[in-house]
Amino acid sequence: xxxxxxxxxxxxxxxxxxxxxxxxxxxxxxxxxxxxxxxxxxxxxxxxxxxxxxxxxxxxxxxxxxxxxxxxxxxxxxxxxxxxxxxxxxxxxxxxxxxxxxxxxxxxxxxxxxxxxxxxxxxxxxxxxxxxxxxxxxxxxxxxxxxxxxxxxxxxxxxxxxxxxxxxxxxxxxxxxxxxxxxxxxxxxxxxxxxxxxxxxxxxxxxxxxxxxxxxxxxxxxxxxxxxxxxxxxxxxxxxxxxxxxxxxxxxxxxxxxxxxxxxxxxxxxxxxxxxxx
Numbered sequence: 606x607x608x609x610x611x612x613x614x615x616x617x618x619x620x621x622x623x624x625x626x627x628x629x630x631x632x633x634x635x636x637x638x639x640x641x642x643x644x645x646x647x648x649x650x651x652x653x654x655x656x657x658x659x660x661x662x663x664x665x666x667x668x669x670x671x672x673x674x675x676x677x678x679x680x681x682x683x684x685x686x687x688x689x690x691x692x693x694x695x696x697x698x699x700x701x702x703x704x705x706x707x708x709x710x711x712x713x714x715x716x717x718x719x720x721x722x723x724x725x726x727x728x729x730x731x732x733x734x735x736x737x738x739x740x741x742x743x744x745x746x747x748x749x750x751x752x753x754x755x756x757x758x759x760x761x762x763x764x765x766x767x768x769x770x771x772x773x774x775x776x777x778x779x780x781x782x783x784x785x786x787x788x789x790x791x792x793x794x795x796x797x798x799x800x801x802x803x804x805x806x807x808x809x810x811x812x813x814x815x816x817x818x819x820x821x822x823x824x825x826x827x828x829x830x831x832x833x834x835x836x837x838x839x840x841x842x843x844x845x846x847x848x849x850x851x852x853x854x855x856x857x858x859x860x861x862x863x864x865x866x867x868x869x870x871x872x873x874x875x876x877x878x879x880x881x882x883x
Contacts, residue, residue, distance in 0.1 A: 774825030824849030
């Protein structure tokens with residue numbers, strides 16, 4: 606007798622356990638959505654997070670202001686402004702609850718968190734710059750260095766023509782006293798991060814066996830200054846770094862001899878306490 610195949614076929618539709626499992630998943634989803642809706646953001650912790658993130662952008666370049674000219678500081682720290690916009694776009698009110706913020710200048714105590722960070726950083730940098738200016742005058746090198754500051758650091762600019770011979774990265778013997786006196790100033794801020802950057806003019810190197818190009822030369826000059834300070838002034842190398850920018854970022858025209866002389870320089874940045882904290 607032929608077997609009845611119809612009776613052996615599997616039942617139609619999904620197994621019963623899948624319906625139960627789907628209901629369980631839906632209930633769990635509703636449960637977690639309810640928990641999230643009932644939760645609130647800790648405003649103090651959130652502000653600390655924003656301050657920490659904003660200070661981490663302090664390594665970025667900002668507009669500088671000359672101490673000699675008495676200018677406070679430019680407002681061109683674009684990275685902090687972008688973070689400010691991001692923070693406000695999250696839509697948190699003073700109680701930590703979500704709400705729509707239409708006013709772009711919503712603040713805390715009259716200032717945004719990022720404005721407070723910038724203001725405190727600028728005040729620290731200005732105070733440090735005034736101290737360094739006084740020390741340079743006492744050392745008699747105030748005419749040989751330029752002092753500027755931003756909300757992240759104080760910058761000392763040394764004329765590269767005074768420090769190095771053409772196409773050379775070794776410090777000239779007659780420039781050693783200047784570097785020594787600069788080192789004496791930097792030792793007062795040995796706990797701060799110090800960055801040394803070398804620059805050149807746009808004149809290319811011609812078949813130089815020691816350096817591939819101006820970028821390589823500028824890096825070597827910055828490293829020479831750093832190592833001199835470490836080896837002769839006792840600076841902590843873990844708190845220092847060096848880099849070269851070659852002919853990039855000129856501060857004057859490379860079309861004239863005077864402009865090229867200004868572009869050949871070494872910049873030393875001393876980061877303030879806010880920038881060192883993150």
